[in-house]
Amino acid sequence: MSTRETIIQLGDQLIRSKGFNAFSFYDISEKMKIKNASVHYHFPTKTDLGISILEAHRQKLHSLIESTSTKGPVDKLNSFLLIYTTIKSEGHVCLVGSLATDLNTVDLKIANELKTFADEILNWVTTILDEGKTSGVFSFQCSPRTKALMVITNMLAALQLSRLTNEEDFYTIRNEVIKGLKD
């Protein structure tokens, strides 16, 4: 992995474990055993790094959408839910949740990139649920977009709330989300 990619990966982990305003270039440089100025060589400003982290997440999402495009709605949904299960296993929260709470403190470029990312997630899940409803493997009353909002909010906040109540609550919520598509 290139230095640039390592920085993005570490920055990503720091944002999702501590939040955008609680990590510094020094945190990254320390872990890589290079100097803070060397991180600035790759990413002149913290905003630049933030944008690149978001772009990496978007790229990963696009790859996942692509690689699951021939599968059925149930498989696609499982792929989506697996994202959160993986984040939970690392003890982090998701990027959207972390940055959404910091929205008023970040550069407009980051805010806009984040909005695009959130829209892409919402559109994908909406499509999955729409497909599943049409083919009969999912059943729900409201619109696919509304159901997608419900699923995403459940998963996003499950990561956050289960840090406080009980780690197991994450899986309780995840299972109930799945059940809620077969009512």
Add this chain to the structure above:
Amino acid sequence: MSTRETIIQLGDQLIRSKGFNAFSFYDISEKMKIKNASVHYHFPTKTDLGISILEAHRQKLHSLIESTSTKGPVDKLNSFLLIYTTIKSEGHVCLVGSLATDLNTVDLKIANELKTFADEILNWVTTILDEGKTSGVFSFQCSPRTKALMVITNMLAALQLSRLTNEEDFYTIRNEVIKGLKD
């Protein structure tokens, strides 16, 4: 309102609009037209202020639980949901959501107080849903506690996600939460 209460109120708003790590004692002192040192007179450390803000929220919750204790489950739930609607109208996120993402950066005393607060919210909503299911005004398959987790995660993340997708999505989610108790 006393100086102390004003500081708590401003700190609370700052946490919920910018996050714990993005506000300073100067932000508060500036708005009150006093000096940063004067804020330290009331709250020696930022942790002290954080604890007091959490205690104020817990106190407010206890008052609400108390004042709605004689009402029915539907009224109680509406009181609960109104908390989030009010926060949304201010453009903020909720304290639990904001601090949950910062959990790894705050003093253990704050983390513990936050966990207590989250437990109290969860217990109250669980009780409301249990009452409602017993009396027949609410209908759902899973346990009251699990349903409470679903409702809370929907509302908590609705505040965060609707900052990114569409402000109206908050109300879409809120209405769907209500519908989801009458299935």
Add this chain to the structure above:
DNA sequence: AAATATAACTACCTATTAGTAGGTAGGCAA
């Protein structure tokens, strides 16, 4: 071999942060 690009370095700067020391003006109580 010389020129260039890459990726790191040392050594700074400026701003902000949390927090402290010590002082003061005014109210209240013995």
Add this chain to the structure above:
DNA sequence: TTGCCTACCTACTAATAGGTAGTTATATTT
């Protein structure tokens, strides 16, 4: 009226932050 309390003040410190200028070592290309 003496003395304490409250609530603020000025003035500071030590640490950390993001960021910059200029330098050097190592490859790669011409």
